[in-house]
Amino acid sequence: MIYRWHWFIEWQTPSEFHAHEIERVYQEQKSKYQEVKLVELTRFGKSLIIDGKIQSTVSDEFIYHESLVHPLMLSLRDPERALIIGGGEGATLREVLRYNSFKEVVMVDIDDVVIEFAKKYMAQWHKGAFEDKRTKLVIEDGIEYLRKNKDEFDVIILDLTDPMKDSPSYKLYTSTFYELVKDSLSHNGGISTQATSPSFSIDSFSVISNTIRHVFGKSEVGVSFVPAFDGLWGFAFYSPNSISPMSQERVDRLLEEKGINGLQYYDGTTHYSMFSIPKYIRKYLENENRISTDDNPIYVPA
């Protein structure tokens, strides 16, 4: 069905929005946890929207997913077991599975409705990753999964919805949760998380980074401009080895050595731009002393 002049409005903060023309609504469904929508946007094509926020669009999802996965991966030596918490579209899974060193990749998402949407409509995102024999898909709350978990992972990637009040994900940005992540991380392991937008929510970006530093002893951040998100997007990492100082030549050499071909966003030049954080953001991060806790969690403005 064609809905010309039908608009989807994404509120980035309570005082600003980005209006997108919608060509078609494929399906919308209220799950136990959130409102899930798959639409065709005139500008960005097929797009997944959860609780009024664009999660990713077919035309630029590669920017977000490559940023979340590859800088961390290049800093680690031949990891064998990965855990993705969230990641409904299957695109983070797709990027992780590019590395032949993995024997098992567990993906834990709370919402089977998002997974159904992904399997039904989003083959361009997951590209068959759910069927890879190394993939183990679990439908469960990430907190519950980690509380029970006894395995060790070399890589843990948090690809979650933004920490909004009443969302199923806001507790997965707190120090209590990062302690659980740490307990399941192998000695040489590393983590990455989406860290909200320094353009729209510099507070949550810097608090997430500081909370990781508080729990893991250090953190690094990168930023990428994602057109469908209308601003800079932030990523926070912990790795026992440094990520940001890797030279452009080293990034390109490692990608080649690990057989990672066909990326659309990330390479040595992009690495340099991701980790060249603008001065005012660096200052903000340097002065940050808050941490997100269960009693006082950080939220994005809504």
Ligand code: SAM
């Ligand atoms: N790119 C994204 C963004 O911009 O926010 C994140 C994408 S991904 C679709 C987010 C996933 O996190 C969703 O599939 C959602 O079901 C999942 N999620 C939210 N809370 C969760 C929880 N407590 N445990 C596991 N998965 C969760």
